[in-house]
């Protein structure tokens with residue numbers, strides 16, 4: 119089944135430094151890398167590299183043409199990536215020597231997607247297809263509602279955490295994707311037990327991930343690697359996992375492939391460009407078998 123991804127497209131400026139700056143501190147970066155990012159674009163690239171069919175719904179500014187071209191080169195359908203006069207979204211990313219990051223987001227054109235444009239893109243979708251969305255664009259609630267009405271399944275990556283968006287989109291969600299911190303924030307912001315009926319994919323960084331649904335809880339471990347940059351690891355995991363699920367793979371191999379893809383991704387600098395191809399993931403899994 120196809121995946122329609124209402125997703126952010128960012129230009130990531132990644133600055134490398136010994137440690138993340140404390141409030142009031144000035145640090146000189148040792149390097150700067152500019153590349154394709156945005157949770158949406160990263161997830162679309164991961165789906166495409168995993169072999170999935172992905173239609174990206176997004177918006178870029180006048181200077182962002184190269185971002186969409188890069189996505190198209192990977193096989194992402196960009197027919198519904200529009201252009202606006204607002205600059206392309208960007209992220210200022212600090213990465214320290216331990217591969218941890220801190221991100222400042224400028225949403226830019228990602229917030230110029232109209233509900234009408236999202237609904238029009240979904241008019242091509244068939245029942246059983248997936249809508250994937252995050253919290254970095256406009257039109258999320260309207261798209262989720264329209265997707266449900268058309269018989270699509272909705273996968274909602276509730277990042278960056280926004281309690282209002284979660285409250286509005288959760289009723290239309292079939293699969294919720296969060297990291298450990300977001301899951302705790304969600305549970306604290308919602309009435310007790312509100313999350314229990316929703317299937318959840320929860321990532322725990324180097325401690326792996328969990329699949330939770332009513333009556334079932336399973337963990338998948340992470341592969342041991344030496345990370346250089348963890349930016350986009352969760353996006354890689356989710357993109358690979360959803361591509362597997364949409365292709366009808368049983369949950370276990372889908373999660374294992376996702377875990378291997380994320381393990382490879384963190385050994386490389388950058389976000390989208392660091393995501394491995396399906397062949398590399400297969401080779402990695404064969405080596406670790």
Ligand code: RIB
Nearest residue numbers: 128155156157209350389
């Ligand atoms: O999840 C990582 C992504 O978050 C980065 O690529 C950045 O653009 C922000 O959207």
